[in-house]
Amino acid sequence: MLNLRVVFYLLLIGFAFSIKLPRISCYRTIGLPIINTFIEQETTISNYKSSLRFKGRTNPVTQSLFNQANYYWTGVISIGTPGKTFIIDFDTGSTDLWVPSIQCLSTCGQKAKYNSSSSKTSQANGALLEITYGDGSYVNGIFINDTVTIESLPVLNQAFAEAMNMSGFSSSAFDGVLGLAYPSLGTLGQLPVFYNMWQQGLIPHPCFSFYFNPNPDAYPGGELIFGGVDSTRYSGSITYVDVVIRAYWEFMMNSVKVTDKIICTKCRAILDTGTTLIVGPSSQIALLNRAIGATYDPGSGLYIIDCHTRLLSNFPDVEFSIGNITFILSVLQYLLIVNDGDTQICYTIFQGVNLHDNHGYLIWILGDYFLSRFYSIYNVNSNQVGLAKSISYSYIQIDSKTLFGNFSSKRYFPQFSQFFSFVMIHFITNMFVFE
Ligand SMILES: *[C@@H]1O[C@H](CO)[C@@H](O)[C@H](O)[C@H]1NC(C)=O
Ligand SMILES: *[C@@H]1O[C@H](CO)[C@@H](O)[C@H](O)[C@H]1NC(C)=O
Ligand SMILES: *[C@@H]1O[C@H](CO)[C@@H](O)[C@H](O)[C@H]1NC(C)=O
Ligand SMILES: *[C@@H]1O[C@H](CO)[C@@H](O)[C@H](O)[C@H]1NC(C)=O
Ligand SMILES: *[C@@H]1O[C@H](CO)[C@@H](O)[C@H](O)[C@H]1NC(C)=O
Numbered sequence: 001m002l003n004l005r006v007v008f009y010l011l012l013i014g015f016a017f018s019i020k021l022p023r024i025s026c027y028r029t030i031g032l033p034i035i036n037t038f039i040e041q042e043t044t045i046s047n048y049k050s051s052l053r054f055k056g057r058t059n060p061v062t063q064s065l066f067n068q069a070n071y072y073w074t075g076v077i078s079i080g081t082p083g084k085t086f087i088i089d090f091d092t093g094s095t096d097l098w099v100p101s102i103q104c105l106s107t108c109g110q111k112a113k114y115n116s117s118s119s120k121t122s123q124a125n126g127a128l129l130e131i132t133y134g135d136g137s138y139v140n141g142i143f144i145n146d147t148v149t150i151e152s153l154p155v156l157n158q159a160f161a162e163a164m165n166m167s168g169f170s171s172s173a174f175d176g177v178l179g180l181a182y183p184s185l186g187t188l189g190q191l192p193v194f195y196n197m198w199q200q201g202l203i204p205h206p207c208f209s210f211y212f213n214p215n216p217d218a219y220p221g222g223e224l225i226f227g228g229v230d231s232t233r234y235s236g237s238i239t240y241v242d243v244v245i246r247a248y249w250e251f252m253m254n255s256v257k258v259t260d261k262i263i264c265t266k267c268r269a270i271l272d273t274g275t276t277l278i279v280g281p282s283s284q285i286a287l288l289n290r291a292i293g294a295t296y297d298p299g300s301g302l303y304i305i306d307c308h309t310r311l312l313s314n315f316p317d318v319e320f321s322i323g324n325i326t327f328i329l330s331v332l333q334y335l336l337i338v339n340d341g342d343t344q345i346c347y348t349i350f351q352g353v354n355l356h357d358n359h360g361y362l363i364w365i366l367g368d369y370f371l372s373r374f375y376s377i378y379n380v381n382s383n384q385v386g387l388a389k390s391i392s393y394s395y396i397q398i399d400s401k402t403l404f405g406n407f408s409s410k411r412y413f414p415q416f417s418q419f420f421s422f423v424m425i426h427f428i429t430n431m432f433v434f435e
Contacts, residue, residue, distance in 0.1 A: 058204050060228030061151050065212070067221030069414060071276050071422035072368060073212050074174045075224060078149045079160070080119030086112050086175040090224050091274030092249050092378060094428035095186030096129055097148070097193050098141055099176030101162030111175040114162050122146045129161035129187055134355055134425035137168025143190055150226065153202050159190040177274065177426060180208065180378065182246045185428055194226070203227025207379040210273055212372035213392050234375035234388035239323040243383040247358045251385055254321035258291035268363045271376050271385055274426025275367030277349045285352030292316055294348045307335065307346035312404040322387060332396045333373055337403070339413045344403060353425065365425070
């Protein structure tokens with residue numbers, strides 16, 4: 001198992017390098033963004049001082065990301081004046097930003113902590129934050145405003161919460177979470193970071209996009225482009241679908257299939273960078289795993305598949321039809337392989353959890369194992385998500401190919417014992433509170 005802390009520091013060394021790459025706009029129609037602030041569907045363009053948009057910034061901002069052993073991707077931001085750095089999980093499944101507070105004692109462990117008295121730009125706010133995520137992790141805290149700096153761009157007077165208590169984050173390789181879902185999932189009255197960046201004229205287009213490299217040793221491990229799309233990170237065309245409820249980045253999937261077996265049709269799905277695996281309604285996930293020959297493992301809550309005696313050619317593809325385009329995951333893209341002593345266990349990335357959107361519909365979460373194969377775009381103006389084949393679509397860890405029908409035991413995979421605490425579902429589940 002790669003030690004996540006070591007991975008982080010190694011990657012931090014490379015952090016200073018930044019490469020200028022061609023960027024294209026994510027606009028399809030030029031116009032003011034239709035921003036639904038705080039209440040879904042209600043559009044409040046007048047909240048945005050459009051003159052600020054034309055302050056002159058024409059380039060998107062690239063936030064470098066680190067691949068944390070394929071469990072999640074993190075990046076570094078700084079808060080306050082002078083700035084204090086925090087390692088952040090950028091999460092499209094929630095909306096608020098929080099980092100540990102200096103006042104948070106034992107429950108925040110050794111994480112970096114924000115001290116408002118040592119920042120000369122901090123301003124009182126006082127609103128309360130309370131979030132429960134889909135994996136049961138929990139945080140509460142108090143809002144404060146300060147300068148949040150993202151790749152040297154200062155977002156002034158940004159509201160974020162200083163976390164006072166948390167649970168479920170002790171083994172995480174990040175300090176806090178920066179939410180990128182719609183304002184309707186955030187704490188009432190607190191303008192999310194992305195909307196503030198837009199309002200302050202810091203980005204040229206009201207969209208952002210993610211590239212996750214599935215190779216845990218690559219630098220950069222990924223990138224988050226604020227205000228554009230990096231056309232060097234995907235190939236072919238982008239498929240756009242409409243967001244159906246402006247809360248999560250939720251859309252209708254045409255279907256999920258395993259060869260001729262239909263797992264679901266007209267299924268609701270969200271793109272969630274804060275979730276590790278692909279999560280779906282339990283009964284549908286059971287059907288899917290049965291179709292690929294995996295069996296439920298009560299110990300982990302995941303499904304195990306035989307990757308020792310079964311040959312690679314015997315595993316079917318899993319097909320996600322989105323916007324009538326088929327997005328395929330083949331076997332080496334849908335296994336999570338861990339070392340258990342001298343042998344390997346192969347889990348599938350299809351995890352069954354019954355999670356509902358804020359209208360009560362059961363949903364699928366296309367998490368990082370999907371998003372590391374497909375570049376994703378989130379457009380606040382057109383209210384669409386876009387997906388395209390990532391340039392890393394075909395990356396396969398060398399040792400995984402040698403497993404099937406080959407009992408040789410020396411292979412390099414993460415250790416089983418450390419595995420479960422890293423699988424995340426950062427999908428906010430207490431969204432009803434603010435309706
Ligand atoms: C949060 O932590 C503070 C001290 O850090 C403590 O006084 C308070 O009881 C905690 N609240 C909850 C809900 O855990
Ligand atoms: C927070 O910062 C203030 C001002 O720099 C300092 O006096 C105080 O000791 C700091 N608090 C902690 C708990 O470190
Ligand atoms: C803090 O930010 C919120 C918006 O997110 C804003 O409503 C509030 O006025 C700000 N507070 C101060 C003191 O500027
Ligand atoms: C998919 O195809 C059907 C039938 O051709 C069409 O009605 C529908 O609008 C298409 N959906 C999308 C998202 O393109
Ligand atoms: C069997 O696995 C070993 C160890 O990973 C590898 O060196 C060898 O090439 C594999 N053989 C086949 C036929 O894949």
